[in-house]
Amino acid sequence: MNVERTAIGGLFVVRSPWIEDRRGAFRETYRQSLIAEACGRPYDFAQGNVSRSAAGVLRGFHLEPWDKFLQVAAGRALVVILDPRPGSPTFGKHLRFELSGEGDQRLLISEGLANAFWALEPCVYLNDVSREFTRDGRRGVAWDDPDLRIDWPGKDPILSDADRFWPRLASITGLAVSGGLARQENAGSSPAENAR
Template sequence: MKITKTTIEGCLRVENTILEDDRGFFVETYRQSELSAALGRPYRFAQGNHSRSQPGVLRGFHTEPWDKLFYVASGTALCVVADTRPESPTFGRHERFLLGDEGTRDRVFIAEGLSNGFYTFSEVHYINDVSGEFTPEGRGGVIWNDPTLAIDWPVADPLLSEKDAGLPTLAQLHPDHSLVTAL
């Protein structure tokens, strides 16, 4: 297992070793001790979540008040992490990860307050473990096609939930921030 930092403060890629043979594969998706060491703080899960999405679905960008460690258990998805924290030195940056059957079996860790979304190329089983139990308070998000983030999604008209289709832009959330006012 190799844990590397990305260009976004608080976003880590957990690269896993896959043991494969003619029966299939085995992968250790994370070790708490190694993740805690990479973060420089203890990390514990409070809740695990599993969603299934049909091909052509885009979920996000969701912002939550907890740390999250996610991966694609089956199918293929383009997962994107965006820094939507206005006080962050990496505000406005994003990272893309192709995860699952046609990508990697890596996991991605994101710190509280980062936003993430994913687009499904096939039916996808998306697993995430979070450091806090679900409550609707503190949850938010940014519209998937935000012009400040300028994500190069592989689709112009994805299948969205009503909630995700109505999320605000970064400029609406942070009208006085220099990055969004420069556009």
């Protein structure tokens, strides 16, 4: 298992390859000690969630008061992580990941970051969170905020009413937003790497 930093502070890619033999395949989905070492603090999860989405569904951007550990268990999705934190060096920037049930990646997202995904095909999306769900403090950012400059696969996704009407980031923070992709030059593997 390998935990990698990204250009956005508090966002980590956790890679765990499948080990295959004549019986099938096995993979480790997370190891608490490795994650805590790489991230500098323990990540504890209080609730696990799963959603099934049809192709063309977009969920997000969700900005909730908990850490998240995301995985696509079946199908494919474009997952976008946005940094909406004023004062962050990557404020208004985002990173994109194509996750699939056949891939080896999970995303560990610290509280304060926003996430969204577009189902590229029917998909099953796992979302472990560090607190039990409540509607208190749940917020969001408009998926199509032009200031963010996100290259989505289309312009007319299938949305919930809540996701259709989230505000633009500038109206939440009161700050000008110069969006775009976060630069990857600050990213790299963490010292906590251990191939299984």
